[in-house]
Amino acid sequence: MEDQIKEPQELNEEQQAPVEILDREQKNARQRFIKQIRKAFVIFDPENRGAVPVEEIRFIVHTLELSPTEAQLNEFIQSICEDEMIEIQYEKLEASLLPILEQGKWPKASEELLLQAFKTIETTLNQMQADAEEDDEIEQKDEGGDAESRSSTASTNVRGPSMKKSKPAPPLTGYLSVEKLTELMTMHGEPFKQTELEDFLKNVPSEDGIVEYSKLATLLANE
Structure with a gap:
């Protein structure tokens, strides 16, 4: 007898509800973090160019109330900045900071x-x-x-x-x-x-x- 491939069962309404709520909360949290990054970024980009000098990254991180060690912060900056890079674009900085906020890294000191x-x-x-x-x-x-x-x-x-x-x-x-x-x-x-x-x-x-x-x-x- 040939093995029958079972179709995946659809989630019933009771099972779908928690999944949908979790998904919605994650999306809301991501949008909230993006707004926080944007708000911190524009403080150091008053001309709205979409880029800031590399040396401003550490101040943006602190504005987000993140508390990395000096070593962690230097490693982060080096990981997202290429050699002789003098500016960083908003999109690249957002993509790098978003996982840190979502994962709860570098929390504020107690x-x-x-x-x-x-x-x-x-x-x-x-x-x-x-x-x-x-x-x-x-x-x-x-x-x-x-x-x-x-x-x-x-x-x-x-x-x-x-x-x-x-x-x-x-x-x-x-x-x-x-x-x-x-x-x-x-x-x-x-x-x-x-x-x-x-x-x-x-x-x-x-x-x-x-x-x-x-x-x-x-x-x-x-x-």
């Missing part, structure tokens, strides 16, 4: 992670300040001391920085100055553009130029 980062920043700044104050104290002693004290200090310096005991940093306060935040955002890592910096600082909850960074972490995590 509130807990942001808070820990701010604590690390304050700890580092406090230790730098403590070390600077200690250096000033040593310098003042050198200037005001006698030859014996200067000789003793010079002997201590010969032992090198590895032998130096750092002055303990003050305890964490939970606060950073707006001035210090501005310095960090413009002088370290990938610097913010002036317009980005102004937009960011407008939303920073501060009082008398001081930021309670737990509130800032909450704000950034829930934007």
Whole structure:
């Protein structure tokens, strides 16, 4: 007896409903992501040319509230930009960013992670300040001391920085100055553009130029 090829059974209405809903949700999500990419792109394409300089890609990624590591971002840019390429077309960038958004890659940092980062920043700044104050104290002693004290200090310096005991940093306060935040955002890592910096600082909850960074972490995590 010849094997009979069974025709695939059609889905009944109850089976079709979930499939159709899922398909519709996926299409809606894709359209939403495309709108987000377009909205971020036009910020850096005010003349509506459909292309932006390659160096703007990282700012578009951050505008989409994606949080890749520096290595991930550099790898992404290299993967979509050919050698000596100075501009990227919208269509190519959309096609490259869409899967990242759909797959939920490079999610925003959590509130807990942001808070820990701010604590690390304050700890580092406090230790730098403590070390600077200690250096000033040593310098003042050198200037005001006698030859014996200067000789003793010079002997201590010969032992090198590895032998130096750092002055303990003050305890964490939970606060950073707006001035210090501005310095960090413009002088370290990938610097913010002036317009980005102004937009960011407008939303920073501060009082008398001081930021309670737990509130800032909450704000950034829930934007």
